[in-house]
Every structure is written in C-alpha cells, then in structure tokens.
Amino acid sequence: MARYTDHDVEHYERPRRRTRPRTKERPAHEDAVEGVVTTVDRGRYTLLVGDNVVMAMKARPLGRKGVVTGDRVRVVGDVSGADGSLARIVEVTPRSTVLRRTADDDDPVERVLVSNATQLVVVTALADPEPRPRLIDRALVAAFDAKLSPLLCLTKSDLADPEVLLSTYRSLGVPWVVTRRGEEREILGLDEVKQRLAGQISVLVGHSGVGKSTLVNALVPDAKRQVGHVNAVTGRGRHTSTSAILLPLPADWGEGGWIIDTPGIRSFGLAHVQPENLIEAFPDLDEMTEVCPRGCTHSEAEPECGLDEAIAAGEADPVRVTSFRRLLAARSVTDY
Template identity: 55%
Template sequence: MSWWADNDDLDEPYGEFDESAVRVRPNPKGNRPRTKIRPEHGDALNATVLGVDRGRFSVLIGSEGKTRTAIATRARELGKKAIVTGDRVRLVGDTSGDEGTLARIVSVDDRTTLLRRSADDTDTVERVIVANADQMLIVIAAANPEPRTRLVDRYLVAAYDAKIRPLICVTKTDLADPAAFLRSFEGLGITTFTSEPNHTPLAEIADHLVGHETVFVGHSGVGKSTLINALVPGAERAIGRVNEVTGRGRHTSSSTVRLRLDTPRGTGWVIDTPGVRSFGLGHVNPESIVRAFTDLAAIALECPRGCTHREDAPDCAVAQAVTEGRLGETGATRLDSLHRLLETFSARAGTERPGR
C-alpha cells in the first residue's frame, strides 16, 4: 500500500510538504556558511616566531623587557602561506602563554629578507630557512671536516641574493692552519673570526651580533652548535661528532631556532639552523651569482654587452683581469668558483645564460 493511501485528508497524492519534512543533506565541508569577509582582528598582538615544531609555533610576545612566550597554531584564513622562524606575526586567542593554551596566528607581516635554499641546483622549489635575518655567520672548520670553498661560495650567493651581510668564523684551528683557505675570500671584504687553539674570540663575535638577527649556517660537524652554546648559555643545542671513517659530521640540530643573545653592550638574536652538506641554489636568479662575487662584479661592468662571464665567454673583462694579475693571487681561484656556479646554472633546463 502506498504512503498517500493512508492519508485521505491530503488533497494531492503526494501531500503538501513543508520545509521541516524535507531531509537536508549536510554540507560535507561543514554546515557553516562560507564567506569571503574576514575578521579584522583589531585586538591582535604582535609576536615573533622563535621556532616551528610539527605545526605548532613557539612565539615571543611583547617588547624588550616585557616579553612572554606562547604556543600558537595557524589560522585557517592563512591558507598554505608559509610561516617560518623569524617571521613577525599577529596573534589572537589565548595569548597568555600559560601551559596548555594555544593562540592563533592570523597574519604574517611583510618580510625584510628571506633566506632560502633548494634541494639541488636543478630544483626550483625553494625551502625557506629563516625570515628577517640581516646577517649570516658562516661557520667553517679548519679540518675534520675539511673546509669546502665551493660550499662557502654557495652560502655567499644565497646571502647576497637575500641582501644579508655575510660573516665567517673558522673553528678547529688547532688541527690545521686556515690561512690558505681564507685567502680565497680576501677580495670580498668579509669580516672573519678565527679561533686560536683553546680559545675562541667569543667577545669579538658577540659584539658583531648585537643589534642584529644573525643566522648561523655551516656543514654538519663544524662546531656551529658548540659556538652557539658558548655565546648563549642555556641554549643546550645538541653537539655532534664527526664520523672517523667518512669524515662527515652528524646532523644534530633538527630545526631552526631563534635564541636571544645578551651581552654587556646590548642584545641580539642568534638563529641556529640544521647543518647541511649541500646548499642548492635552484631558486636564485643566475644574474645574482656574479653580484655575489663583489670583487669580480666590479670588473664585470667592463665586459661586452651580453657577456656570460663563463669560461668560454669571449673578451670577458673578468678573465682578462685575472690573466693580467689585477686580482692578485686569489683571482684565479675566485674566477674558478664563479665559472663552476655559472656552468651549473647554465645546465638547468630552461635557464638563460646570465648577462651583466
């Protein structure tokens, strides 16, 4: 028997349904109506990201002298926008910083700098390391592991591309004399710190970090975490050892962390990053490479229009200057580094040869 046969009072076979008689299929993405109107968050607080751990962000709230830390998550309205250590953000929600509380990051301020790297030179997908740093301290060991000129060149390219001032610190000088290695960078005018046996110039290094946001980078096992622990008591960054068979350092720092540096002259911020054995520049515009070699870039202005500055480039003023000895003893080494990087970039699919 049909349904309406038992409902003789209905005028039509199917009766008259009101809205309450109709089953509404729930929205699979939630029943809340969608809107493009976003809250203004006029009461949001300013904060700085200290570190990132599995979708949770450690943030510093407040100005110097009146600060507190809190844990925050990303607001849905940010979508897939990356949030990294050093970012200046705005918070809402429970910003007390009490145990068990969770604030929300609702916006990210414009960044002054952005240090990036890629997996290799053929990978154009960038991996953001840190935001808003204005200095990079490149930590190198004089031995164990052996210093790598090419890796330092890559750090310098990334630093100059991001408009970050580079510094160099050489550790483990009790194992080898770094003088020959450092001659490769004499033409760049980079401030360099060299540790003596049983002594590291911590005060001198700290003076150059005051008032700055300095990101520390270096090959695994060079002593970067040891240096940070000495500069920032209580940092407790894990210290690794170099494998005696392979000569390679073991990765110890697994995440990027921003640490406060206090000195008699003032404060600064130290950003520790995981040690790396390679530093891809797939995200960098090839024209930035020549500008990174500041001693060569000045002479490159004399090159013919469209000069690639590569090894096979005719009438290259840089190559001529090296041949004539105008760049000193290190000129040939610097030019060789430039050629290697330019050749790597020219081999990338779809990459044009850089000009002046």
Template identity: 50%
Template sequence: MADREWDESDVRIRPNKRGSRPRTKDRPSHDDAVTGRVITVDRGRYTTIVAEDTQDERTVIAARARELRRTPVVAGDFVALVGDVTGRPDTLARLVRVQDRATVLRRSADDDDPIERVVVANADQLVIVVAAANPEPRTGFIDRALVAAYDAGIEPLLLVTKADLKDPAPLLATYELLPLTVVVSRTAEEAPEAEASEDIGAEVPELEGVEPGAPEAEGAGPTPHSVKLDDDAVARLREELDGRVTVLLGHSGVGKSTMVNALTGASRATGGVNAVTGRGRHTSSSALALRLDGAPPGSWIIDTPGIRSFGLAHVDPDRILHAFPDLEQGTEDCARGCRHDSSAVECGLDAWVADGHAGPQGPARLASLRRLLGANPREEAHDAKELGTL
C-alpha cells in the same frame, strides 16, 4: 496524471550538504592581535616571544590559522596572534598573520629544484661557519652562502672554527680581496670530570615548544669531552653580533651549536664527525632563535640545522656575480650579452684573472663562479626558450 501541467514548482532540489549560505571571503581584520617574534617551529606549533624586552614579556605557543596553511612561517618572523595570548601553561594562541619581512634568507634543495625554501626571516647578518678541518672546509659552500646573503641583502661574516687542527691561512687567502669580516676560533679539549654539570654536551634541558622525545629534545646525547673555545674569538664575534639578528649557517659538525652555547649560555646538543664519511652528525632538527647573553635588546642568534646542500635555483644568474666583487669589475670588457660561464667566448674575466687583478686565487675564484653559473637552471631555461623548446 497524463493531463497534468508541470511547472518549476514541481522541481525538487536537494539541499546543499554544506549549507545553503555561501561562505564569505571576507576575513576578520584582527585589529586586536598582538605581535610576537617566532623563535622556533616544531611540528605545527610556533613558539613566540610577545611584548619583547618589557616587563610583560612572555612566551606564547601558537597554531597557524587555516588561511595561512600555504604560507611558510619560520624563525625570525614577526606574526600576529589572537585568542589566548597569556602564555599560561597548556594554552594555545592562533597565528593569523605574518608581517612583512625586512629580509628573507632562502635556499633550494638543489640547483634544479624550483621550490624556494625560507630558512629564516628578518636577519641582519649571516655567519657562515666552516671548520678548518674535521670536516674539511668547502669553498663551494662558502661561495653559495655568500651568493644567498648578498641576494637577500644580509651582511655575511665568515667564522672558521677548529683552527687548532689546521692552519686556515690557505682557505682565508681565497677571500682576502673580498670586503668580508673573518673570525677565527680555536678549541681545546678538556677532561669531562672537572665540571660534568657544565659540559655543553651534557643532557639537554627541554626546550619550550618542543615535546619530550622529539629529535630536538634528545639531541645526540652526551659527548665524550667538553669543549672550551678561544675567549678572544668569542669576544670578537660578540662585537659583531651585539644589537643584531644573526643566523648561523654551516654543515653538521663544524661547531655551530658549540659557538651558540658559548654566546648564549644555552645547552644546545653538540655532536662529532663520522670518521668514515667525514660528515657531521645532525644535533639540531629545527632553527632556534636565542638571545645573546648579556647583549643589548634586539640581539638574537639563530642556530640552524646542519645542511647537506644549498641550492641557488631561486637566484638570477645576473645576481650571482655580485657575490664575486673581486671578479665583477672584470666584466666591463665583456661583449654585450656575455654570460661569463664556461661557454663564453672572449669573456673579459679571463683577461682580468690572467693579468692578476683577482690575486693568486683568481683562477680558483673564476672556476667557482662558472660552476655556479653553469649549475643554475635558469640559464638552461633561457637557452631552451631561445631555441623554442619551451
């Protein structure tokens, strides 16, 4: 043995447990895939509408392909589906591609959270829903939603509900100089004995794609009163929504689901407001796209869960100013490089507001703008880079 000559044939190589053939990076093109519109997402299952507005229209439930596991898929997305796309009960298609989006509404959890969260895709219009009272309206939230809408290229609309509880005029005066469509809605409580079966707070039927027992299916339970909305306000809002994809955004308890029920004939669960915290109770756990009742093709409304915060970490500070058209013109007299925030020296916005060009609400509007600019972490990152700390 000592005199034996060794060569490469004596080397023993252990076989690869995953196989000797390397996996190809080429993926199938799925040219035979059908297109579907995602209407809701629930625990890894995507409910889609295929062959929309045709005789062959059907609902198809799909699971996301492995290669898309890092790609967010949200209500409003158009996706490519393969496999069993018949829509028959107990069938499951495979979602293999997300088509290019016309618009994307994003938010971050907080202003210092760098992770963007896609809210909805392909929306034409954003309805910002606030209540005149119970819960009290927050102009900071409205301003943030306006920034997100303008940044996404989505037309905003302000819907003020519960105007029977409090005069919304002071709130609306804040935005009177903006090219912003406003709809005001009032509610009137009715006794539930009359038509309990039609109560919008009654038992919620199972939603397709939502398993029984899920938060979305259970909702918040029956409400003690049915709610009748102002017919004129509903009709006025309908005029703005027909033929468009609209997303409703607002805090819990402001009446989003109530308005959705009135517009679509659905039975979305509705909830009240906590008397101690003044916050609404969550009754929707995921975004859901619904057709407008009797509307032209392409008319969809997307009800989103009530949100606690709407961060703008993803929005460049230079674009935040575009959401304040009543102030933007005042920056023409600013020195070059002025950031218009609370630390700015001789900012043209101060003189613009002092001269009354932004109206009586100018000081409040300027303070709101500067709060948003001061909260945006990209400003801080820019300063840190200039100082050489990053």
C-alpha cells in the same frame, strides 16, 4: 499526481550548494598582538610575544603560506604562555630578507630557511672535519642573493692554520673571525665573534661537526644545544639540531641581537639564484658588466664578457674576478 504532498518534508526545497553569498571581507583582528617565530615543529609554532613564550597554530585563511623561523607575525587568542594554551597566527608581516635554498640544483621548489635576518655566518672547521670550500662558496652565494652580510667563522684553529683557507676568500672582501679550543674545551676568540654578532640577526649555517652548536652554547649559555661528534671513519659530523631556532643574545652584551641556529647541512641547492643577482653583490664588478652582450652570464666561458675587457685594460683585479667566477661556478657544481 504529484510525487509529494504538502505534508511531506521532501516537498520543501533543500538548500543548494553555493547559495550562501560569498564576501571578500575578512576579520580585521584588531585585538591581534605582534610576535616573532622562534622555532617550527610539525605544524606548531613557538613564538615570543613580549616576554611570553607562546605556542600557536596557523589560521586557515593563511592557506599554504609558509611560516618560518624569524617571521614577524600577528597573533590572536591566548598569548599568556600558560601550559596547554594555544594562540592563532592570523598574519605574517612583510619580510625584509629571505634565505632560501633548494634540495638539489635541479629542484624547482625553493625552501625558505629563515626570514628577516641581516647576516649569514658560515661556520666551518679548519680540521676535524676538513673544510669543504665548495659548500662554503654555495653558502656565500645564497647570502649575496638574499642581500645578507656574509661572515666566515673559522673554528678549531688550534688544529690547522686559518691562512690556508682565508687566502681563498680574502679577495672577495668577506670578513672573518677565528676561534680555537683552549683548556677544558673552552672556546677562545669569542670577543671578536660577539662584536660581529652584536646588534645583528645572524643565521649560523655549516655542515655537521664543525662546532656550531658548541659555539652557540658558548655565546648563549642558556641555549643548551646538543653537541655531536665527528665520525673517525667518514670524517663527517652527526646531525644534532633538527630545526632552526631563534635565540636572543645575552642582555649584558648591551647592543641586543639574535642568532638563528640551523641544522647541519650536507647540500645547498642554488637553482633559484640567477647570475645577475649575484653580480649585484659586487658593485665594482657590476659596473664593468654594463658593456656585456645581452644574456651574458659573466662566466669564464663567455667570449665578450666585460669583466675580461676590464682585466685587459687593467681596470679590474684578476684575482677578485676569478674569485667571483668561482662563486658563479658553484651554482652548478654537484660535488661538494
């Protein structure tokens, strides 16, 4: 005898899992508009869509794909910027550049800091706190690896002579600007800084206490970034920025441009950087490595490196090669 009769609901076959036909077709989102991510905070994204500041979340089809400050995105939903409104990011357009770092040198996970930047500005104080050349070296390595133009911004030149530090980096051909504090904490030397930033998308990095937030407030008066202080005992600054933020440069500059202020860094892991990527940032030296044996890292310890042969033949500047190898060694230096 059958367990169920035709009148029992259990008689009818229940829908089975995975019986719904799957499709690879996805919505085209033809009504999506373009925007740029200005900051990220705990899964919520602040966008600039036209003249509107819009809050958004990431659409589920994007999965685990990260969205970072500087990303150009396509958005659907309410993009009016009204209080309580929430849009949805449905696509991240291809990035032109990506600035990465790892937490430590043995960390296999790369973390994307910002995207679509054109210039990396390494901000360092000449005193109070003291410069940290090895951290500067690491930031420069990250810039060369990401194909960003580097720029050294030396602050507080009223406390120390910038030439001491500049002599270390002049052979690398890295441009620099120098600022100093005037009366009533006024920042002097901003005109040259503005010339370097105009028309660029510049990422500002530096360890805490170097005056990065003060510089941002001087360049973009509406930024209102919190300014910290340097601990008199440890000589280190206190973190005042908690996330990267994209800020438009004032319209009266004429050439447009953006700056991305990032939180103060105390480490800059470079596990993702390969020697062959770094040498490409120095075309004159890269040409001399064509005779290197396979697998040559171009370090000072390599027995048959083409850079050493070029120095012996008088074809390479020994100071420039030494400076390049210092950057190369910065990938594995843990004390910085």
